[in-house]
Amino acid sequence: MFPAMASVRQQKVAGLIQQALSDIFRKDFSLPAGPALVTISEVQLSPDLSVARIYLSVYKASDAAAYLNEVNQHSQEIRGLLGRRIRNRVRHIPQLLFVLDSTLDNVFRLEELFRQIRKD
Secondary structure, three states: OOOOOOOHHHHHHHHHHHHHHHHHHHHHOOOOOOOOEEEEEEEEEOOOOOEEEEEEEEEOOOOHHHHHHHHHHOHHHHHHHHHHHHOOOOOOOOEEEEEEOOHHHHHHHHHHHHHHHHHO
16 A cells, blocks of 8 residues: 655655644644644555555653543544645645554664663
């Protein structure tokens, strides 16, 4: 569904969506789950630009998975906010699939392992 090599159009639209969603999460959207720092680490688009997979890094949340679940429940509202921001630049606003980005967690885990190896 999401190719490894994105076209130039996919990259441009993905960058536009990433920037707009960053602004939305920072200014316009908040959840009752409490304040959390959300970073849009990557946006991948399907070849027909109809589906966007958004990778979120969630900080300062008690439960990142629960926060992500709540974001997915509000994806239509977020899509509407996104549509208002980018409607003049794209024809169709893609469906949004939010995924938890665990890259940073993996980096911290590896650094801890390296520290333990150096101690031994």
